[in-house]
Amino acid sequence: MRFLPEExxxxxxxxxxxxSDLTLEQLWMRYFALGGSLSLxxxxxxxxxxxxxxxxxxxxxxHAVNERLDEVAGPxxxxxxxxxxxxxxxxxxxxxxxxxxxxxxxxxxxxLPAVVAEAGxxxxxxxxxxxxDYDQRTLVPLRPGxxxxxxxxxxxxxxxxxxxxxxxxxxxxxTILVDGVERLGVLEIVPAGDADPADPVLREQxxxxxxxxxxxxxxxxxxxxxxxxxxxxxxxxxPAELLWQSLPPLTGAxxxxxxxxxxxxxxxxxxxxxxxALSEERAQLAVFDTGARSxxxxxxxxxxxxxxxxxxxxxxxLGEQFxxxxxxxxxxxxxxxxxxxxxxxxLRTGVLRLLDAGHPTPLVVRGGEALPVPVPGPAAARxxxxxxxxxxxxxxxxxxxxxxxxxxxxxxxxxGTGEPFGRARIAGHLGEDAGELPPEIxxxxxRAVSDHGGGEFRQDAGVLIARxxxx
Numbered sequence: 001m002r003f004l005p006e007e008x009x010x011x012x013x014x015x016x017x018x019x020s021d022l023t024l025e026q027l028w029m030r031y032f033a034l035g036g037s038l039s040l041x042x043x044x045x046x047x048x049x050x051x052x053x054x055x056x057x058x059x060x061x062x063h064a065v066n067e068r069l070d071e072v073a074g075p076x077x078x079x080x081x082x083x084x085x086x087x088x089x090x091x092x093x094x095x096x097x098x099x100x101x102x103x104x105x106x107x108x109x110x111x112l113p114a115v116v117a118e119a120g121x122x123x124x125x126x127x128x129x130x131x132x133d134y135d136q137r138t139l140v141p142l143r144p145g146x147x148x149x150x151x152x153x154x155x156x157x158x159x160x161x162x163x164x165x166x167x168x169x170x171x172x173x174x175t176i177l178v179d180g181v182e183r184l185g186v187l188e189i190v191p192a193g194d195a196d197p198a199d200p201v202l203r204e205q206x207x208x209x210x211x212x213x214x215x216x217x218x219x220x221x222x223x224x225x226x227x228x229x230x231x232x233x234x235x236x237x238x239p240a241e242l243l244w245q246s247l248p249p250l251t252g253a254x255x256x257x258x259x260x261x262x263x264x265x266x267x268x269x270x271x272x273x274x275x276x277a278l279s280e281e282r283a284q285l286a287v288f289d290t291g292a293r294s295x296x297x298x299x300x301x302x303x304x305x306x307x308x309x310x311x312x313x314x315x316x317x318l319g320e321q322f323x324x325x326x327x328x329x330x331x332x333x334x335x336x337x338x339x340x341x342x343x344x345x346x347l348r349t350g351v352l353r354l355l356d357a358g359h360p361t362p363l364v365v366r367g368g369e370a371l372p373v374p375v376p377g378p379a380a381a382r383x384x385x386x387x388x389x390x391x392x393x394x395x396x397x398x399x400x401x402x403x404x405x406x407x408x409x410x411x412x413x414x415x416g417t418g419e420p421f422g423r424a425r426i427a428g429h430l431g432e433d434a435g436e437l438p439p440e441i442x443x444x445x446x447r448a449v450s451d452h453g454g455g456e457f458r459q460d461a462g463v464l465i466a467r468x469x470x471x
Contacts, residue, residue, distance in 0.1 A: 004079055006052060013062050014047045016078040020068040030064035096122040096209060104216045110226030113142040116213060123205060124193035129177070130156055131185035131217070133231050134266040136443050139185055140230050149186075156186045161440050165203055173197035175206050179214040181258070182251040183439060187213070232267075239298035240269040246302050251439045252276055256347040256471050257283045260439025262446040263462040271297030271336070272407045272460035273305045277312060282347055284312060287464055288325075288340040289359065289407040300335040303328050304383070308342070318344050318392055322355050327385035337382065341405050350397040350468055355390070357383045360411060360423075363430065364395070365402035370427035402438065403466045404430060406445075409459030413449050421452045438465040 017027060024047075028040045036057055038046075043061070045051045053061070062078040069078070096119040103115030113129055120127035130139035130149060139149040139156050151157035156174055159166055163183055165175040173189040187210050191197055221228050236244065252259045259276050263269060271290030276283065288304045290297040307328035311321040321342055329338055339358035345351070354362065356379040361372045373393055380390045397403065406426065413421045429445050436444075442463040449461045 006055075006058070007049075009058055009062070009079055010046065010049060013058070013065060013078045016062075016065045016069060017047060020065055021072060022065075022068055027061075027064060027068075030067060031061050034060045034064055036060045036064075096120065096205070100209065100212055100216070104220070107220070108226055109217075109220035109224040109228075112213070112216060112220060112227065116209075119209060120189070121192070123202070123209075124191060124195045125206075126190045126192050127209075128188035128190075129185065129213070130188065131177075131227065131231050132160060132183065133233060135233065135264070136262065136266075137447070142227070142230060156188065159186050161436075163437055163440075165207070167197045171197050173203065173206060175203070175210050177210050177214050177217070179218040179249070180251075181253040182214075182218075182249045184214050184217055234267055236267045236269075239271075240265075240267055242298050242302060243269045243273055246273055246305060248275060251437075252278055254278050254280070254283075254347070255469070256280075257345065257466055257468055258438050259283065259285070259464065259466045260437060260442045261462070261464045262439070262442035263460060264446045264450055265457045265460070268457065269298075270460055271301050272409070272462040273301045274405075274462060274464045275305055275308065276464070276466075280347070283345040283466060285343040285345070285403075285405060285464060285466060286340065287359065287405045287407060287462060288338055289409075289460070289462065290336045290338055291408045291412075292459055294336045296334070297336050300329070300332065300338050303332060303335070304338045304340065318342055318353055318355055322357070322380075322383060323385045325357075326383035329383055330385055339408070340383065343403070343405065345397070345403065345466065345468060347468070347470070350399070350401075350470065351394060352397055352403065353392045353394050355392050356380065360406060360408055363402075363404040363406075363427065364397065365404060365430045366398060366400075368431045370404070370430040397468045399468065399470050401468055402430065402441070403468070405464040407460055407462040409457065409461045410445070410449055410463060412459055413453040413457060413461060415452050416454060421449050425452070438467050441465050 024044055025040065028043050038057060042051065046053050059080050062080050065078045100115060100119040103118055104112065107115060116127050116129055128146060129142040131142065133140050137151055139151060139160060141148060149156040151160055155168055159174040159176055160183060163176045167173050171191060175187050176183060177185040177187050189206055195202055217227060250261045257278060261274050263272055270293045273288050275286045286308050288301045290300055304325050307324045308321055311324035316324065329335065341354055341356050341359045341362060343352060343354035358381050361375060363370045364373055373395060375393050411421055411423050411426060429448055442465045445463050446461050
């Protein structure tokens with residue numbers, strides 16, 4: 001550790017004090033509050049070079065000045081007796097993380113690419129950021145002039161689909177950009193010096209950067225439109241904006257369950273919402289759907305969702321949640337009919353309980369085969385508050401099973417000849433799963449529905465998929 005010469009430190013403290021707009025008495029009060037024991041006269045003598053002070057008092061005095069400078073002046077600060085470099089890393093992965101955190105503090109969203117570039121320089125890396133658009137068909141670059149990447153046909157798209165890391169023959173490292181478990185996009189990382197992208201230590205460091213950056217992308221998007229605007233290809237209608245703002249993240253996970261969702265059309269969503277809540281013991285899942293597009297569909301499903309959440313938040317049972325949704329919808333007799341499914345999965349035993357209100361029967365995918373959940377009796381035609389709902393369907397899942405809830409628009413979307421996508425096609429696409437993540441299975445299925453309908457949706461296509469992974 002290198003210590004700053006005492007006289008050099010005194011001169012810089014005195015210069016900083018002169019810029020602080022503090023009186024000598026105010027400076028002494030701040031110094032005294034930090035634990036200083038010198039008198040006002042001794043402090044004045046030190047600043048004028050007439051006496052020396054112990055190192056601890058000099059540093060307390062420097063800190064008192066710095067607190068004031070932080071309030072009014074900015075980065076120029078009084079020096080401490082030891083070198084500042086001892087406190088802040090000058091290179092390597094820790095510096096990259098510190099640069100990312102400091103650069104993002106109070107930064108607007110659109111400044112993040114520059115902050116990431118600065119963090120990459122600490123690792124001798126050039127880092128490009130790509131975010132998935134809301135259709136989840138392309139990866140949009142945040143670097144001006146860079147080309148968008150097709151998710152289905154590019155290396156970056158493959159990394160996004162598989163949520164993994166890969167190194168291309170030209171030495172470029174691609175890694176998934178996530179917030180927790182939600183896929184946001186990918187990072188393109190090119191070594192600027194002699195860094196080896198195949199080095200497992202470097203790959204781990206890049207994973208840390210990607211995880212922190214993913215969190216920052218999500219946080220900054222909540223108070224600014226800069227990044228959100230880049231992910232949009234066109235304007236959303238008001239109903240779609242309302243529904244998107246009501247949705248949880250498209251991916252959620254614990255050690256025992258992974259949930260993935262996809263909803264289309266991204267810019268014209270009209271009457272489909274989903275929800276989930278995960279804990280150590282259970283996963284609670286819900287889908288609400290008005291079917292055909294109609295005026296007021298968006299507000300109808302949002303009110304159903306709000307009633308469900310309000311009941312769930314206070315620990316209501318599945319039947320009580322069903323009744324709460326029914327009571328809310330009954331209070332709005334002019335609203336479109338809302339169908340839906342409420343489900344509860346015990347993550348310790350795999351026991352699934354669900355209540356259906358006029359909704360397509362959920363599917364369970366096991367061993368590559370998609371089968372309808374066997375319903376013991378007639379399901380309720382609608383949500384209702386009075387009387388007992390139909391008995392909950394109860395089955396036991398096996399490890400690795402997929403539970404699939406989907407809106408009516410998935411099966412009922414038609415092609416140019418009027419042929420619906422149909423339950424058989426749904427089962428066929430779900431049977432293609434070869435260990436894919438639930439959010440990717442859901443994305444692939446809604447894309448197939450969109451392609452079948454020629455990109456036209458008369459109803460929303462929403463899919464919620466949960467995979468049970470017993471601990």
